[in-house]
Amino acid sequence: MSIKIEKKITGYSVVKPEDKVAAPKVAAAAPKEAPSAEVIQMHESVERPETLVGSTFKIKSPLFEHALYVTINDIVLNAGTPYELRRPFEIFINSKNMDHFQWIVALTRILSAVFRKGGDVTFVVEELKAVFDPRGGYFKAGGVYMPSIVAEIGGVVEQHMKNIGLIHDPEMDEATRRLIAEKRAAFEQAGTKKKADVSAAPVGAASAAKASGDTESSGFPPGATLCVKCNTQALVLMDGCQTCLNCGYSKCG
Numbered sequence: 001m002s003i004k005i006e007k008k009i010t011g012y013s014v015v016k017p018e019d020k021v022a023a024p025k026v027a028a029a030a031p032k033e034a035p036s037a038e039v040i041q042m043h044e045s046v047e048r049p050e051t052l053v054g055s056t057f058k059i060k061s062p063l064f065e066h067a068l069y070v071t072i073n074d075i076v077l078n079a080g081t082p083y084e085l086r087r088p089f090e091i092f093i094n095s096k097n098m099d100h101f102q103w104i105v106a107l108t109r110i111l112s113a114v115f116r117k118g119g120d121v122t123f124v125v126e127e128l129k130a131v132f133d134p135r136g137g138y139f140k141a142g143g144v145y146m147p148s149i150v151a152e153i154g155g156v157v158e159q160h161m162k163n164i165g166l167i168h169d170p171e172m173d174e175a176t177r178r179l180i181a182e183k184r185a186a187f188e189q190a191g192t193k194k195k196a197d198v199s200a201a202p203v204g205a206a207s208a209a210k211a212s213g214d215t216e217s218s219g220f221p222p223g224a225t226l227c228v229k230c231n232t233q234a235l236v237l238m239d240g241c242q243t244c245l246n247c248g249y250s251k252c253g
C-alpha cells in the first residue's frame, strides 16, 4: 500500500526491528503478574548440571554370572520452588560380565535419551517389564517372578521412580486389605494343624502376566505357588480354592 505525502517532510525516524518486537511484548507482558518465575519442564536442551544425585541398585540374577549395578541419576528442576520436580536424567549399568555389553550399552543410551526428552517417561517401566527371556525367567528373593533380566531392570527403574515420587503405588482399598489379612490368618491357623499339600511348583517360563506389585520381604508360606495376577509366589490352596495372599486374587472369584 502506498501513502501519498502531501505535506513537507520535517523529520523522520527509522523503525528498527527491535522496536517492532518490543512493542507487542510490552502489551502482552503487562497483564501478567510481576513475580512469575518460569517453570522449567524437562526437554532435550536442559543442560546437565555438573553434579546429579542418584541411586545405585544391585541386581543379582541366576542368568548372569556377575551382579549388575544399575545407577539412575536425577535432575532437580525448579529447585526450591513449589514446582520442584525430580526426574531421572541418565542411567548407567555396570557389570564385570562383558557378555551382554552391547545391548546393555544400547539400552542405557536409549533410556537416557527418553529420560531427557521430557514428558511422561514412566511408560518405559511397563515396556521393560513385559520382556521375557525365552530360556526362562527366575525368582527373586521374596518370591517375585522375573521373566527376564530386562524385566528386572524395568523393576529397578520402577522402584527408583517410586522413590522419587514419579510413580505412585495404587492404593489397595481397605476392604481388599482386610480380606487378605483374614485369609492369611485363616491359612496360617490351618497350617499349624496340617502342612499344606502344595509342592514347590515348577513354573513355566512364558508367564506373560504383568507384575503389578513388588514384595521385597517374602513372608509367604513355603510351597506357595505363582500368582498369575501379581507374579508373586503367594498362591495357596484354601478351602479347595487357589488364593493369593499378596494381591487377593482368587481362582474362584
Ligand SMILES: [Zn+2]
Residues within 6 Å of the ligand: 227, 228, 229, 230, 231, 232, 234, 244, 245, 246, 247, 248, 249
Ligand atoms: Zn497375587
